[in-house]
Amino acid sequence: MRKLSLLLIIFFLAFAGCKTDVKPATAPTEKAVNTVKYAKGLQIYNYKNFTVVKVTEPWPDAKEGFTYVMQHKGAVVPDSLKNSIIIHVPLKSIVVTSTTHIPSLEMLGVENTLTGFPGTDYISSINTRARIDAGKVKEAGANESLNTEAILELAPDAIVAFGINSTNKTLNSLQQSGLKVLYNGDWTEQSPLGKAEWIKFFGALYDKEKEANELFNTVEKDYTEALKLAQKATGKPTVMAGALFQDQWYMPQGGSWGALFLKDAGARYLWESSAGTGSISLSFETVLEKAENADIWIGPSQFTSLKEMTDTNPHYAQFKSFKNKQVYSYSTKKGATGGLLYFELAPNRPDLVLKDLINILHPDLLPGYQSHFFEKLK
Amino acid sequence: MPNKRLHITLFTLLGIALIVLFIANISLGSVKIPLNDVVQSLTGGEVSKTSWKYIIVNYRLPKALTALLAGMGLSIGGLLMQTLFRNPLAGPDVLGLNSGASLGVAFVILASGILPAALAGIFLSPYGIVLASVTGSFAVLLAVLAVAQRLRDTMAILIIGLMFTSFTGAIVGVLTYFSTAEQLQKYTFWALGSLGNLPWNSIVLLCIVVFAGLLMAVITLKPLDALLLGERYAKSMGVNFKRTRFIIILSTSLLTGCITAFAGPIAFIGLVVPHMAKLFFKTSSHKILFWATLLTGGVLMLLCDIFTQLPGSSFVLPINAITSIIGAPVVIALLLGKRKGIFN
Amino acid sequence: MENGKIIMQASNLDIGYKTRNHTNAIATNINLSLKHGTLTALIGANGVGKSTLLRTLTGIQKPLAGSVLLNEREIGDYTTAELAQNLSVVLTESLPPSNLTVYELIALGRQPYTNWAGSLSGDDNHKISQALALTHTKQLLDKKHFEISDGQLQKVLIARALAQDTPLIILDEPTTHLDLQHKVSVLKLLKNLAEDQGKCILYSTHDLDLALQLSDEIIVMTESVVVQDTPKNCIQSKIFNTLFSDDAIVFDSVSGRFIIT
Numbered sequence: 001m002r003k004l005s006l007l008l009i010i011f012f013l014a015f016a017g018c019k020t021d022v023k024p025a026t027a028p029t030e031k032a033v034n035t036v037k038y039a040k041g042l043q044i045y046n047y048k049n050f051t052v053v054k055v056t057e058p059w060p061d062a063k064e065g066f067t068y069v070m071q072h073k074g075a076v077v078p079d080s081l082k083n084s085i086i087i088h089v090p091l092k093s094i095v096v097t098s099t100t101h102i103p104s105l106e107m108l109g110v111e112n113t114l115t116g117f118p119g120t121d122y123i124s125s126i127n128t129r130a131r132i133d134a135g136k137v138k139e140a141g142a143n144e145s146l147n148t149e150a151i152l153e154l155a156p157d158a159i160v161a162f163g164i165n166s167t168n169k170t171l172n173s174l175q176q177s178g179l180k181v182l183y184n185g186d187w188t189e190q191s192p193l194g195k196a197e198w199i200k201f202f203g204a205l206y207d208k209e210k211e212a213n214e215l216f217n218t219v220e221k222d223y224t225e226a227l228k229l230a231q232k233a234t235g236k237p238t239v240m241a242g243a244l245f246q247d248q249w250y251m252p253q254g255g256s257w258g259a260l261f262l263k264d265a266g267a268r269y270l271w272e273s274s275a276g277t278g279s280i281s282l283s284f285e286t287v288l289e290k291a292e293n294a295d296i297w298i299g300p301s302q303f304t305s306l307k308e309m310t311d312t313n314p315h316y317a318q319f320k321s322f323k324n325k326q327v328y329s330y331s332t333k334k335g336a337t338g339g340l341l342y343f344e345l346a347p348n349r350p351d352l353v354l355k356d357l358i359n360i361l362h363p364d365l366l367p368g369y370q371s372h373f374f375e376k377l378k
Numbered sequence: 379m380p381n382k383r384l385h386i387t388l389f390t391l392l393g394i395a396l397i398v399l400f401i402a403n404i405s406l407g408s409v410k411i412p413l414n415d416v417v418q419s420l421t422g423g424e425v426s427k428t429s430w431k432y433i434i435v436n437y438r439l440p441k442a443l444t445a446l447l448a449g450m451g452l453s454i455g456g457l458l459m460q461t462l463f464r465n466p467l468a469g470p471d472v473l474g475l476n477s478g479a480s481l482g483v484a485f486v487i488l489a490s491g492i493l494p495a496a497l498a499g500i501f502l503s504p505y506g507i508v509l510a511s512v513t514g515s516f517a518v519l520l521a522v523l524a525v526a527q528r529l530r531d532t533m534a535i536l537i538i539g540l541m542f543t544s545f546t547g548a549i550v551g552v553l554t555y556f557s558t559a560e561q562l563q564k565y566t567f568w569a570l571g572s573l574g575n576l577p578w579n580s581i582v583l584l585c586i587v588v589f590a591g592l593l594m595a596v597i598t599l600k601p602l603d604a605l606l607l608g609e610r611y612a613k614s615m616g617v618n619f620k621r622t623r624f625i626i627i628l629s630t631s632l633l634t635g636c637i638t639a640f641a642g643p644i645a646f647i648g649l650v651v652p653h654m655a656k657l658f659f660k661t662s663s664h665k666i667l668f669w670a671t672l673l674t675g676g677v678l679m680l681l682c683d684i685f686t687q688l689p690g691s692s693f694v695l696p697i698n699a700i701t702s703i704i705g706a707p708v709v710i711a712l713l714l715g716k717r718k719g720i721f722n
Numbered sequence: 723m724e725n726g727k728i729i730m731q732a733s734n735l736d737i738g739y740k741t742r743n744h745t746n747a748i749a750t751n752i753n754l755s756l757k758h759g760t761l762t763a764l765i766g767a768n769g770v771g772k773s774t775l776l777r778t779l780t781g782i783q784k785p786l787a788g789s790v791l792l793n794e795r796e797i798g799d800y801t802t803a804e805l806a807q808n809l810s811v812v813l814t815e816s817l818p819p820s821n822l823t824v825y826e827l828i829a830l831g832r833q834p835y836t837n838w839a840g841s842l843s844g845d846d847n848h849k850i851s852q853a854l855a856l857t858h859t860k861q862l863l864d865k866k867h868f869e870i871s872d873g874q875l876q877k878v879l880i881a882r883a884l885a886q887d888t889p890l891i892i893l894d895e896p897t898t899h900l901d902l903q904h905k906v907s908v909l910k911l912l913k914n915l916a917e918d919q920g921k922c923i924l925y926s927t928h929d930l931d932l933a934l935q936l937s938d939e940i941i942v943m944t945e946s947v948v949v950q951d952t953p954k955n956c957i958q959s960k961i962f963n964t965l966f967s968d969d970a971i972v973f974d975s976v977s978g979r980f981i982i983t
Contacts, residue, residue, distance in 0.1 A: 246567035247574055247686075247694040283408040284574070285433050286692040292429040311505075314577045318432050464818055600840035604833055606820045610813060614780070615886065616806030616834040662820040665840065 035213070038194040041065075041185040044204060049075030051204045052084075058183040059163050060277075066183050070204045087180050090207040091157040095140055099123055099344035100186060101160055104202040107215050107348065113206075116140035116154045118147070124335025124344050146170045152177055158205065160184050190257045190277045192264065192350035193220060199348060222351035226358060230266040233362040239267040240291035240321065243301035244313055248281040250301075258299065261350070265357035270294055284315060296328065296360060297321035298374070304332045306377050325376070328360050332375040342373045381661055385670075388658055392673040399680040403442040407687045408694070409433060440581050441574040442680065448573065448641050449651075449679025451588045451633040453671045454595050456648030457655075458626045461602050461664070463536045469649035470634040473522050473535075473627065474542030475515040476643040479635065480569060481546040482514025483507055484553045487565045507568065508580075508639045515635035518542055523627060532609070532623065570696030571642035573683055580640055587636040592672075594629035598622055599664040606662055645698045646705040647682075651675040653709055678704075725759025729890050729922045730779065735788035737771065737778045747786055748774045752948045754941060756924055758889065761916040762950075763933035764926040766943030767965055772926045773894065775943065779924070780892055781805060792890070806834035810886040812879045812893040817867065824862045824870065824878050828853055831885030853884035856919070857911060873904035880911065891915075893925040897932070905929055909936045930962070931979040 032045035032052070041057035049072045056065035067084040071077055077086060095116040096102065102125055105111045111128055118141030120132045131137050138154060141147040148170055151159065158180045161171050175181045182205075186198035196219050203212025239262055242251045252258045253276035254269070262269040270291050274280060297319065303309045306327065309316045316322055330342035346353050352372040359369045360376075405416045411430050418425050419434035455470030463472065471477070486506055521542065526535050554562055576584070601622040604612040613619055637644065655670035656662070682700040732754040738747040748771035756762060766772045777783040779790055781797040790797040792808060800808070810831070822830075831853070832846040842850075854860040857877045862870055867878065876896055883891050893912070897905040913936050915921045924941075927933050933940060934953040941950045944964050949956070956962065962973035962980075974981045 244575070245563070246570075247572050247696070248567075280692075281694075282692045283687055283694040284437060285407050285409040285687070288429045288433060288437075289409045289427070292427075313575050315432075315437060315575065318429070318436075597838065600833065600836070600838065603840060604830060606818065606822055607827070607830065608815060608818055610782075610815065611811070613782075613802060614806060614809070614811045615830065616803040618802050656821070660821055662822050663826060 036197060036200060038191055039186075039189055039197040039200075040191075040194060041188055042198060042201060044200055044209075046209065050077055051089075051209065052081065053201060053204050055183055055185045055201075057188050058185045059165055060188055062166070065185075068182055070207075072207060085180065085182070087158055087182070087205065089205055091205050093154070093156040094158055094160065094205070095151055095154060095156045096160045097140075097146065098162055098184070098187070099339060100347045101184065101202070102128055103345050103348040104199045107199060108202060108206060108208050108211055110202075110206050110208070112136075113157075115156055116151060118145070121337040122335075122339040122344075123337075124339040124341045126335075129336055146174070148173055151179070155179065158182055160202075160205075162187055186347060190255060190260060192257065192261055192354065193223060195257065195347045196220075196223075196350050219349065219351050223354055226351060226354045227264055229365055230264060230354070230358050230362070233266045233358075233365060235362065236266060236268045237295035237361050238291075238293070239269045239296050239298055239361075240287070240294040240319070241269070241271075241297070241299045242279065242287075243303065243309070243316070244284060245301070247283070249284060249287045250279040251282050251287065252279045252299075253277060257347075261353055261357055262298070265354055265361055267296070267357070267361050288315070288318060291319065291321075293320045295321060296326045298328050298357070298360065300327055300329055300377075302331050303329060303377065309377075325378070327377040328374045329377050330373045330375075332377075333373060346373055381659070385659060385661075385666060389669070389673070392670070392677060395677045396673055396680070399677055399684070400442055400446065403445065403680045403684050404434060404438045406684055406689045407433070407438055408689070408692050410689060436578075437574065440576050440578065441683065443581055444573045444576055444584065444641060445679045445683040446676045447584055447588045448637045448644055449647060449675040449677070450672050451591060451637050451675075452644060452648035453651035453655075453675025453678075454592060454668065455630040455633045456650075457652040457664075457667060457671045458595060458598065458602070458630050459648075460652050461605060462623065462626050463532060465536060466653065467649070468536065469646075470630055471543075471643065471648065473539040473630065473634075474518045474546065475631055475634050476638055477543040477546035477550075478514035478516075478518030479511040479638045480514065480550055480643060482510035482512075482517075483568055484550045484565055485514075486510040487561050487568070488553045488557055511639035512635055514546075515631065515638065518546070519627070519631045519635070523624070526623065526627065527620075567696070568642050569698075571644045571698040571701075573641050573686075573697055574694075576640055584636060584640050587632055591629050591632035591636075594625055594632065596668065598626050598629065599668055602626075602664045603662075641697075643698075644701060646701040647675060647679060650705040650709055651678060654678070657713075725757070725920055727758050728755045729758055729793060730754075730756040731791045731794075732779065733789050733791070735778065735790065736786040737774050737783070738786050739774075740786065745786060749943065749948055750787075752788070754948070754950050756890065756922050758922050759916055759920045760922055760938040761913050761936065762922075762924045762939045762941060763937040764924060764941045764943065765928075765930055765933060765965070766926075770943050770945060772943055775948075776892060776894055776924075776926060780809060780811060803834060806886070806888075808888050809890045809892065810883040810888040812876075812883050812891070812896055814895050814898065819868075822867050824859065824865050824867060825850075827867050827878060828859075828882045828885050831882040831887075834886060849887055850885050853881040856884060856915065857881040873900050873907070876900065876904070876908055877911065880908070884915070889920075890922045890924075893923070895926050895928070897925075897927055897929055905932060909933075912936075934978050 034043045036042045043054040045052040051070040053068045069081050069084050069086045070089045093115045094113050099122050116138045140150050160182050162184050171181050189195040200212045203209040251271050253274045254272045255277045333341040356371050356374045359366045415425050419431045425431040452470050459468040459472050525538050601617040604615050604617045651674050655674050659670045685700045686695045735752040736750040778785050912923050916923050940956050942961050957975050
């Protein structure tokens with residue numbers, strides 16, 4: 001068994017070596033500028049009849065990224081790019097694999113091209129749910145695993161997938177069959193605006209780059225305004241997050257997407273100094289000791305009521321934020337079939353998230369504001 | 379009697395170890411709390427931080443009690459099973475009860491994904507999990523007893539128990555295959571066992587049921603001694619074998635079933651502790667072994683639990699990992715020592 | 723318990739096995755009586771049904787027909803507890819592995835009399851001491867049961883049956899795997915127990931010559947009959963010649979043993 005894996009490693013390295021040789025030695029004819037501002041894992045270069053989209057960090061610590069060439073009708077792709085993955089745009093049909101992709105499609109007005117999705121129950125958007133109920137969006141898998149046969153039958157123009165690491169049997173086999181598979185790296189972005197900017201990825205797929213840029217600019221403007229508003233706040237409430245999973249308390253790390261929002265919203269997140277973009281697991285004792293007197297509790301996992309929390313674990317009642325009923329969850333707003341709105345829409349609309357948080361932390365700054373994602377738990 | 383002095387010494391040591399480890403268990407944890415504050419918390423005095431008092435009284439104390447009860451209950455269950463089946467590899471879960479519990483819990487966790495949110499909430503609450511675990515154990519118990527009534531051969535019951543384990547394990551495998559990552563994680567975490575987070579009324583319930591199981595076990599000690607000579611001799615000495623077997627199975631089920639329901643399936647302890655007791659005390663007399671196993675079980679479980687929340691670290695290790703890591707080398711060491719004649 | 727009084731009576735006894743489809747009768751129309759203060763040997767070739775007979779007499783197996791009376795009561799009517807105070811056994815099977823000491827093993831014989839916890843009273847201890855004395859096993863007290871010789875273990879098992887203080891003791895081939903010296907020692911012990919202690923003792927054996935010399939009565943089991951009589955009468959009836967089907971084996975009445983021709 002050992003020898004086999006050694007052989008495979010050697011094989012893989014040789015293959016990887018091969019790949020780099022194929023990289024274009026000469027750049028395309030005209031020099032273009034990367035039009036992406038915030039997203040660290042995305043690069044978009046616009047040429048006359050085609051666009052080069054580079055996904056540089058499809059998964060954390062990826063050794064290399066992917067280069068996609070979006071070829072418009074009748075366009076000529078330079079030889080240097082002939083070996084990249086070429087997608088004919090605009091797409092007529094698409095299969096996406098994360099609910100975070102849905103808002104991009106809807107904002108660009110191309111949701112009609114969606115033909116399949118794995119786990120359609122997770123989708124909350126009303127428009128798309130209607131299409132699902134009408135049978136226009138087929139079930140393409142269960143949970144996180146794609147159903148190869150279903151997707152082969154759908155034969156979409158492109159599949160927008162995401163990978164957690166470099167091994168992905170299903171996606172590889174779909175590619176082998178001739179389908180176009182693109183890796184979307186929006187989930188590795190941590191900055192609020194960076195994540196939202198991935199709408200441009202979809203813009204490139206539908207030849208709607210202008211619209212995508214405009215939509216993003218609006219979001220950027222609203223976000224920046226909200227940011228300025230937050231800076232006017234007088235107090236800086238202390239914030240705790242997460243909840244217990246059996247014996248582990250998952251606490252978002254300081255560099256994670258959720259924590260960055262808290263920083264922008266003018267909160268003193270008690271674990272803001274922890275490095276990393278994921279979450280750390282802590283013991284209940286540690287959390288109680290540090291956060292017993294935190295002012296506000298944001299994002300207690302999947303709980304939708306205070307009673308549900310104490311039923312699961314009586315210890316939650318010890319926190320001051322719980323006693324004062326200052327617990328805000330994003331798990332109450334759900335679609336018709338149970339999908340969380342927060343997970344679907346929030347990445348595309350950081351402006352709304354920020355305003356929600358500002359409303360929670362400094363209620364006086366936004367009088368009469370209606371919360372989009374968060375709800376105070378009763 | 380040469381063993382008597384050995385026994386007195388051992389029992390004294392075990393008693394002291396139990397008290398020391400209980401105190402240590404409450405005093406040690408992720409958060410460093412000075413001993414003085416620990417004592418103050420328990421006696422109702424002034425504590426520097428309110429969070430400390432809560433941690434000691436409502437988190438660590440229940441956890442220590444759960445560890446004690448689980449350690450004692452599972453160990454006695456193991457002792458009963460090992461003597462009944464005359465098999466040193468038998469543990470309290472050999473009848474398949476833990477597998478039944480796992481199946482019940484797996485059903486509930488998976489079903490929660492299919493059901494509407496409200497019902498799912500009930501299923502996933504701790505009471506739902508406890509109920510599912512008890513129902514699963516009970517179903518397997520009924521099946522085992524039904525089979526036992528028809529079978530004269532005790533070995534056959536052991537094999538059937540093992541078959542139930544495989545069967546329920548296979549179904550659980552299929553269920554987990556269809557689960558989401560979150561459901562899978564939730565189930566896996568349950569299966570790794572957890573002694574903490576039990577509310578006081580659960581502790582009381584656990585206490586009552588464990589005591590009931592232990593009392594039942596005590597009644598079987600005399601016939602178990604007769605069984606040391608084999609079934610035929612035991613019957614000739616007046617042992618009602620079928621009735622004794624029934625009580626042994628019932629007692630083990632009560633102990634294992636309720637501990638698993640509240641703390642998840644805890645591995646290894648029930649298997650290892652009776653061996654430790656037999657190796658230390660060098661006797662087959664069940665009267666002595668009962669107390670030896672009881673105390674050793676409590677001591678070992680408290681020790682393992684201390685390691686789950688090592689002082690200084692902020693994370694918690696699952697109890698099953700610790701019991702296996704500590705349990706296996708201990709038995710190997712004891713057996714090796716015995717071979718060298720150290721314990722002769 | 724006066725010597726000579728009947729303790730166990732088997733009348734018109736048919737023994738064998740009953741399965742769903744058919745009945746297998748090993749032996750039929752057996753009539754036996756066992757009396758206090760007697761040592762009775764059960765003799766028969768291998769496979770003739772000695773074990774089945776013993777199992778039926780001890781109540782483990784149901785008779786196909788007829789009755790077995792213990793103290794004038796059907797043996798099937800006894801509860802396990804009652805039976806344990808009237809009948810004890812010594813078996814050939816090897817003991818399961820355990821750490822039992824000789825003392826603990828013998829003390830187990832008191833189980834039918836102790837309370838639910840198995841605590842030993844003064845009377846219990848007295849009986850145990852008596853058993854140790856009668857079998858001359860006191861010096862083995864603290865040894866583990868697997869540390870003593872086969873001959874010693876046999877005596878220890880007999881001591882256990884003695885501690886059980888039953889008027890009737892049944893032994894299954896107690897001398898089979900012992901050397902001659904130990905065979906004699908065990909049989910003399912059994913005879914002693916019958917005569918001096920008034921026990922009724924029934925034992926099965928292949929050692930016919932020793933049995934003839936030491937037993938009060940012999941039960942002979944052949945393919946066709948089961949006969950109970952004194953050794954003298956048994957020899958005179960020439961029944962021992964019908965024991966084995968091999969013509970080369972002949973029983974010599976004068977020397978009281980088998981001769982190979």
